[in-house]
Amino acid sequence: MAVHIKCDILICGAGMAGLSLLYRAMKAGIWEGQRIIVVDRSDKGTNDKTWSFWKKDDSCFEELILHKWHQLVFFSNDGSRVALNSGGYTYNSIRSIDFYNYVLSYLRTFSSISFVQSDITSVVSSGDQCILNTAEHTYIATYLFNSIYHQPEPSPKGQYFLQHFKGVKIKTRNAIPPLSEAWLMDFRTGQQNGTTFFYTLPMADDELFVEYTLFSKSVLTMDEYDQQIKKYIREILHIDQYEVLENEYGIIPMTDHLFKRFDGNIIHIGTAGGDTRASTGYTFTNTQKTIGKILLSFQAEGHPFFKEENTGLKQQLYDATLLDVLAQNEYKGHQLFSDLFKKAPAYRIFAFLDGETSILQDIFIMKSLKKLPFMQSFATALQNRFISSE
Ligand SMILES: Cc1cc2nc3c(=O)[nH]c(=O)nc-3n(C[C@H](O)[C@H](O)[C@H](O)COP(=O)(O)OP(=O)(O)OC[C@H]3O[C@@H](n4cnc5c(N)ncnc54)[C@H](O)[C@@H]3O)c2cc1C
Known part of the structure; x- marks a missing residue:
């Protein structure tokens, strides 16, 4: 017979969001004395990913940052190099295993x-309780924080892009970019499968991380990623001898789907809670901001139901607009990002993507882009959000 186990708080999924929340709550003493159960199918014993993000202030996990780059570089598809004016922003990486x-x-x-x-088989909100089922037991708590992502049911007018990528860390005796430089977007690759670029991040004097990244609606075969990585390393980086030390593969949703944050006493966090920015796929910083709001609400009100999302209506409309522009494919992604990074300072773009700019600053950034496709897609985004019944 299944046993019913009671506690105060259930953490469903011990990945980036679940563990960040619990760590930060315990550090701040907010959940002292609460009985907490964390459920995950994995023992979190492998380095399953690396989180990279830009930032200007100290991060919540500053001591875990393994690499920090101060000089950021962009390459357009025609080969021109742009040294980005990043202001006080740096680009940073944390290894998940650390x-x-x-x-x-x-x-x-x-x-x-x-x-x-x-394995968690279901989570349900029932009155002022939450219920989590595994094959073995049923767990009951006052609050449940869920970070298990289920692909949303597609709606006919929604945009469902995937950011899919394969990365390799290589060791080589050939020359590599200086350690201080992160090549944030290098578009010197074919664009036949969608918006396609490389992240190129030096990790040591003889180690380089190279990631082949696409924004599109379907993934490639492993062989296709591998072929393009080899070509880039040979033809663009001019590296002819190297050893592959590590591989990374991933898919991140980029969608204008509106994720539910609260469902009774269930609080969805991380990708499952809509903390992945639809226009970029970046999730780490946004999740930390959401967690900050949950913890502030607990401190001030004794519950997690904070009121204002970081990704508010304005950012949601901008994201939906960008996805629609990419879907229309008249203004190609590589051209769009080139126009953006050549004409607007990177520090302003980062602030914009973090939702920290005023409308005037937003307009300044948008002036760097072709107006007509954006205006048409903005109208579509507005219509889908407010007029269309689907
Ligand atoms: C390879 C990769 C690289 C990424 N790099 C970046 C980056 O550089 N910067 C950035 O901002 N974002 C990045 N992301 C996006 C995002 O930050 C990560 O996906 C991040 O881990 C999301 O955190 P999360 O807690 O929502 O999900 P996860 O970290 O995936 O945590 C979910 C947890 O739920 C568990 N789980 C799932 N289903 C079940 C089940 N049925 N039963 C029990 N347990 C279950 C999993 O084992 C996992 O531990 C990356 C994503 C991937 C896949």
């Missing part, structure tokens, strides 16, 4: 926190 080890070793010191390794 994050899991660091956070879990702290959380395991609390007797009030239990970790369960199991």
Whole structure:
């Protein structure tokens, strides 16, 4: 017979969002004395990804940053190089295994926190309780924080792009870009499969991370990613001898779907809660901002139901507009990003993507882009949001 286990807080999914929330709540003493159960199918014992993000202030996990780049560079499809004016922003990377080890070793010191390794089969909100089922047990709590992502049911007018990528960390004796330089978007590759670029990040004097990234509606075969990576390393980086040290593959949703944050006492966080920016796929910073809001609400009101999202209506409309422009394919993604990074300072673009700009600053950024496709797509985004019944 299934056993019913009661607690105060359930953390459903111990990935970036679930563990960040719990770590930050315990560090701040906000959940002291609460009985907490964390459920995940994985033991988080492998380096399954690297989180990169730009920032200008200290991050919540500053001590885990393994690489920080101060000089940011953009290459357009025609080969021109743009040294970005990043202002006070740096580009940073955290390895997930460092994050899991660091956070879990702290959380395991609390007797009030239990970790369960199991497959979650369902989460349900029922009145003022939440219920989580695994094959073995049923767990009941006052609040449940869910970070298990389920692909949304497509709506006919919605945009469902995928950011899909394969990255390799290589070791070479050939010359590589200087350690201080991150090539944030290098469009010197074919554009036949959608908006396609490389991230090129030096990790040591003889180590380089190269990631082949596409924004499109379907993924490629592994062989296609591998062929393009080899071609880029040979023809653009002029590296002829190297050893592959690590591989990374991933898919991040880029959609204008409106994710539900609250469902009774279930709070969705991370990608499952809509913390992935639809226009960029970046999730780390946005999730940390959401967690900040949840914790402030707990401190001030004793519950997690914060009122104002970081990605508000304005940002949602901008994101939907960009996805529609890409879908129309008249203004090609590589041209759009070239226009943007050549004409607007990068620090302003980062602030814009973080939702920290005024309408006037937004207009200044938009002036760098072709007006007609954006105006048409903005009208579509408005119509889909406010007029269309679907
Ligand atoms: C390879 C890769 C690289 C990325 N790089 C970046 C980046 O550089 N910058 C950035 O901002 N974003 C990046 N992202 C996007 C995003 O930051 C990550 O996906 C991030 O891990 C999302 O956090 P999360 O907590 O929402 O999901 P996850 O970290 O995936 O956590 C979800 C957890 O739920 C568990 N789980 C899932 N289903 C079940 C189930 N049925 N039962 C039990 N457990 C379950 C999983 O094991 C996992 O631990 C990347 C994504 C990928 C895939």
